[in-house]
Amino acid sequence: MILALQFSHFSAAAIFAFFVSIVFGITQRNTPREMARCMLSHFFLWFMGGMFLAGWMMWLLHH
Amino acid sequence: MAKTETSTSAPQPGAAAVPFTRMSALALALGWLIPGAGHFIQKRWIRGGLLMSSIVAMFSFGLAMQGKIFQPNAGDLLDILGFIGDFGAGGLYLLGRAFDWGGTSISVAAADYGTKYIVVAGLLNIMSAVDAYHIAIGKKQ
Numbered sequence: 001m002i003l004a005l006q007f008s009h010f011s012a013a014a015i016f017a018f019f020v021s022i023v024f025g026i027t028q029r030n031t032p033r034e035m036a037r038c039m040l041s042h043f044f045l046w047f048m049g050g051m052f053l054a055g056w057m058m059w060l061l062h063h
Numbered sequence: 064m065a066k067t068e069t070s071t072s073a074p075q076p077g078a079a080a081v082p083f084t085r086m087s088a089l090a091l092a093l094g095w096l097i098p099g100a101g102h103f104i105q106k107r108w109i110r111g112g113l114l115m116s117s118i119v120a121m122f123s124f125g126l127a128m129q130g131k132i133f134q135p136n137a138g139d140l141l142d143i144l145g146f147i148g149d150f151g152a153g154g155l156y157l158l159g160r161a162f163d164w165g166g167t168s169i170s171v172a173a174a175d176y177g178t179k180y181i182v183v184a185g186l187l188n189i190m191s192a193v194d195a196y197h198i199a200i201g202k203k204q
Contacts, residue, residue: 004128004129004173005124005127005128005173007128007173015124016179016183019117019118019120019121019187020187022113022117023117023118023187023191024190026110026113026114027191027194030203030204
């Protein structure tokens with residue numbers, strides 16, 4: 001059986017942001033507390049915010 | 064953080080970075096071959112586990128979305144860069160090539176996402192291996 005996942009644009013980007021934030025948080029910070037904080041407040045939210053911003057920019061350019 | 068985050072063999076945090084050692088070379092090589100293993104050998108269990116699960120999950124999601132695994136090539140620049148990214152996944156890439164995993168062509172949007180997931184998993188694995196190296200030489204806690 002071939003497993004073929006079909007994510008929406010949003011889901012694919014959110015999953016991407018989740019995993020990348022974990023790795024960035026661990027590799028770019030020194031202490032566990034900083035890592036945990038940066039995973040969420042810096043990297044994940046910046047990814048998601050950037051995605052919404054890019055999405056609206058494309059919508060505005062299209063209309 | 065848990066007691067497991069401390070290491071007895073690694074240099075003390077804050078100390079001057081030590082030159083290239085056998086442990087640092089091993090952390091770099093093993094970290095590339097098996098995601099998170101560079102941290103495991105330095106007893107950073109939680110970090111290693113998180114890195115391993117994140118990188119393996121990204122690679123697996125990429126495959127499940129019919130993402131393409133690039134082969135060594137000298138053609139299109141993007142294909143060459145794709146191969147470099149994929150190769151960063153180390154053992155996962157070698158397994159993927161050995162068992163012929165992944166889609167053959169990118170015909171749907173999900174497959175394009177999957178291809179990017181696989182490339183990024185490889186790049187993240189390189190970051191993870193370099194992080195393990197930095198811990199081994201004492202540049203990072």
